[in-house]
Amino acid sequence: MRRERRSGGPRQVMRDLMDGELRSADGHALGRVDDVAAELGDDGTLRLVDISTGPEALAGRVSSRLRPAARRLLRGRFDARIPLADVEEMGPTIRLRRPAAAYRTGRSDRWVAEHLLRWIPGSGR
Amino acid sequence: MRLALGILTAIGGFLDVGALATAGSAGSRFGLSLVWALLLGTGCIILLLLQVGRLTAVSGRPYAAAIREHFGFKFFLLPLSVELLADSIMLAAELGGVAVALSLLTGISWHLLLPVGPLLVFALVWRGPFRLIENGPALLGLVTLCFVVGAVMVGVSSSSRLPDLLPARLGGSDVPDYLFLAAAILGAVISPYLVYFYSSGAREEHWTSRSLRTNALSAVGGMGFGCLTALAVIALAAMVLRPAHVQTGTLAELGLTLSAPWGRVGAVLFAVSLFVACYAAAVELTLAIPYVVSQGFGWEVGENHLPAQAPRFNLALICFVLVGTAVALIGIDPLQLTLYGSALTAVLLPVSLSPFLVLMNDRDALGRHTNGWLMNAATIGIIALAAVVAIVSLPLLIATGGA
Secondary structure (H helix, E strand, C coil): CCCCCCCCCHHHHHHHHCCCEEECCCCCEEEECCEEEEEECCCCCEEEEEEEECHHHHHHHHCCCHHHHHHHHHCCCCCEEEEHHHEEECCCEEEECCCHHHCHHHHHHHHHHHHCHHHCCCCCC | CCCHHHHHHHHHHHCCHHHHHHHHHHHHHHHHHHHHHHHHHHHHHHHHHHHHHHHHHHHCCCHHHHHHHHHHHHHHHHHHHHHHHHHHHHHHHHHHHHHHHHHHHHCCCHHHHCCHHHHHHHHHHHHCCHHHHHHHHHHHHHHHHHHHHHHHHHHHHCHHHHHHHCCCCCCCCHHHHHHHHHHHHHHHHCCHHHHHHHHHHHHHCCCCHHHHHHHHHHHHHHHHHHHHHHHHHHHHHHHHHCCCCCCCCCHHHHCHHHHHHHHHHHHHHHHHHHHHHHHHHHHHHHHHHHHHHHHHHCECCCCCCCHHHCHHHHHHHHHHHHHHHHHHHCCCCHHHHHHHHHHHHHHHHHHHHCHHHHHCCCHHHHHHHCCCHHHHHHHHHHHHHHHHHHHHHHHHHHHHCCC
16 A cells, blocks of 8 residues: 655655565566665665565564574575566556566465365366 | 345354354343443444455455555564464364254264364365355355244244343342453454455455445445344343243253244254354354465465465465364364453454554545544544453453353
């Protein structure tokens, strides 16, 4: 909500992106923006680099102290980083340029479907 | 079937094992004198559903998604864990209620019948499209109107019983029980899972700002239906159980209310009604949690997809049914479980409801459909009421031993 396009610095864009819903070009829900990474340029400007989604990013959101523990445990296996260049449209829903299969979160959905749900009759797999 | 969402929400959320039990106890002990709690609770839940339906219809965001987007992940964890905890207990209680109903019909011990409930719930939610999930239990739920017919029949045929409807004079020792029951009724009627389920249903039905009339009809009609039936249970318990000095301690005793007008058929009708009410509530709870989780984490959601098209939603659903079944298999009496579940829900109610005040006044999301001052005042009133119920519930539960 509250995420109309507004002119504002990176801080405003960051706030607008955070927690937004990610949708692939082919319309699949891919998760939410769990964290946003930015770099400080030599000239002192803040530049947004990518958005990340997944349990490690979330753990970092809850407490920065949880971040290293989560990293050791999960080793990035379940997190996805999406370059800012992939963002086609901002808003309450963030549309991405590529189809779900191109992103890691789309793959984890597939893994659940192919390895767990397929054992139950009628899953559509 | 425009009312179906409301009626399912009503039968599932309103007429669950908790509402039946608290209404039965209230009637058998205090006549109609606790009807105010039922009416007050109904008014509150109608106002909450109206708002959350409007939020979802206009902004396209279900309640859980809106909480995450507006307040961030850290805050979202709070209502999420609250729901997970309270609803696991509630689901176990409803599954127990299904087993008790089946045991009344078959004579087999309810402990043995416990696994049947989860299987029936899973069979419906696994492949059923949202329409079927709405309409099936909603149609079955019309059976519960037998309480209303029964109450009228008993009232007309034996007018000598009408005085039992009058409020009892409260002795000093009754006061804690009376207050506990009032809090229990409010806690059973104002359930947050209803709010989450209703808003998810509105999303599944693709409501837009043109659906506001449907929203009003569903919320008022559905909750009105549930309230009417609960009212009939109170009246029946007052006219049938109170003169016999039966203070319902088990669900089977509550069944006597329908045996009075219809004998053996009444006993079967009661068992069927209990089954339908608990089954619908279990279905609703089973869906509410995966909806909350998936909306919060942004996973593909949906009962209108094949399970493989919304894998993590369906994985959450399976896990939640397993957790509910595991809690049920501990073997605690369903009535006792409901009592704990409702008390816990009541304690946590202010957490689940306070986001309303911010979300419903967000102009960016709702445009001209934000709350007026009257609705805001009413919402503050509801949260204050919830806080009072929360504060008194636990001490009263301890003081009365869950009478």
